[in-house]
Amino acid sequence: MLLKNYQSLSKEQTLYSTVIQFNPLPLHQTTIPNLTVVPSHILLADTDLELATALDHRESRIKNELDKIKDRFDYIFFDCPPTLGWLTINALSAASHVIVCCAPGYFELDSIAAINKSLTKVQRFFNPEINLLGYLFTMSDSTRNSAISLQVLRQTYTDKVFKTVIPRNTDLRDAHMNQQDIFSYSPNSNAGQAYNRLIEELFHL
DSSP: OTTTTTGGOOGGGGHHHTTTTTOOOOEEEESTTTTOOOOOOGGGHHHHHHHOOOOOGGGHHHHHTTTTTTOSSSSOOOOOOOOOOOHHHHHHOOOOOEEEEEESSHHHHHHHHHHHHHHHHHHHHOOOOEEEEEEEEEEEEEHHHHHHHHHHHHHHHOOOEEEEEOOOOOOHHHHHTTTTHHHHHHHTSHHHHHHHHHHHHHHTT
C-alpha cells in the first residue's frame, strides 16, 4: 500500500502483466526516496491455473524480466504469498536468499518442514544458487504459546533463527490502513524499533 494510486492501477500496471502477459516489470516510484515497487494484483491468485498448462519455463517469468533491470537496484525484495504455488516458485527462482517468516502456533511451525522441502526442490531444479538466510519470528506476544513457539524454533533451527523478534502490534495494521510504512507512521513503536533492529542484523550495521 505504498502507492497512493494503487486502487486505480489496471492489471497491466502490475506484476500480472509480467507473469501472465510476458511484459517487462512495471516499476512504480513510491513517495519514499529510493524505493521502487512492482505492485501485485488480485488476479494473480489464479496464477497456478494460468501456468498449469504453460509450455515455456513457467518458473522463470519474473527472473527473465528481473535480470534485465536488477543492476539498477542495490537490493530487491519479494513479498511472497503464504502459499507454495507457481507465483512463489517464480520468486524463489529469481532470488539469491530467502527469509522465512514464522508466527506462533503448532501448524505454523509444522509448515516450516514443507517450506524447507520446497526450497530444496527449487534449489535442485530451478535455482541452485538460492540459500536460506534465516527464520524470522513474527506476531510475537506475551502469551505462553508464543514463548513456547519461539523456544521450539530456536531449538530446532538454532543459528538459522534471527535474534530479532517482530511483535504483534496494532501500529503495523494502522500503518497499512493509512497507506504508510511503519517508519513513516510510527517509527518509535515496538514494531518500528523491531524492524530497525532487523535491518541492523540483516545488513550487519
